[in-house]
Amino acid sequence: MNIFALCSVCAIFLAGSPVFAVDEVSVDRGRELFSSPELGKSGKSCFSCHPGGKKLEMAAASENDERLTGMINNCIVQVLKGKALAPDTVEMQSLLMYIRTFGGPGR
Numbered sequence: 819m820n821i822f823a824l825c826s827v828c829a830i831f832l833a834g835s836p837v838f839a840v841d842e843v844s845v846d847r848g849r850e851l852f853s854s855p856e857l858g859k860s861g862k863s864c865f866s867c868h869p870g871g872k873k874l875e876m877a878a879a880s881e882n883d884e885r886l887t888g889m890i891n892n893c894i895v896q897v898l899k900g901k902a903l904a905p906d907t908v909e910m911q912s913l914l915m916y917i918r919t920f921g922g923p924g925r
């Protein structure tokens with residue numbers, strides 16, 4: 819096996835490793851969750867009531883992570899009929915990151 823063949827084997831191996839896993843904290847993942855009904859059983863998503871971050875601007879700009887996490891979980895549990903997300907999950911961190919983008923440039 820020559821060195822090039824070896825490298826492509828490496829590349830395939832690396833691509834499948836957790837370091838390159840798709841499920842990382844990101845704004846894109848947050849955006850996806852925000853408009854997905856998968857967070858609860860009501861068939862609604864955050865986007866149904868907060869399109870474009872409606873009503874979230876103030877909280878996004880002013881609340882700390884802990885309080886914002888609580889507000890997000892409130893809507894997940896009470897409105898979407900879902901399960902609260904633990905603060906340290908990829909889902910919650912991505913949602914936070916995405917919702918922060920509604921806070922505007924002043925943040």
Ligand code: HEC
Nearest residue numbers: 857862863864866867868873874876877889890893894897
């Ligand atoms: C059925 C409509 C509905 C859905 C769906 C919904 N929310 Fe809400 N949400 C509200 C209402 C109503 C409020 C209270 C806003 C107000 O008038 O101050 C609120 C408040 C919030 C707040 C606090 C805003 C503040 O400044 O007090 C956050 C953060 C929030 N929602 C995030 C979310 C997220 C994230 C989702 C999806 C997981 C979601 N919401 C889904 C209706 C909804």
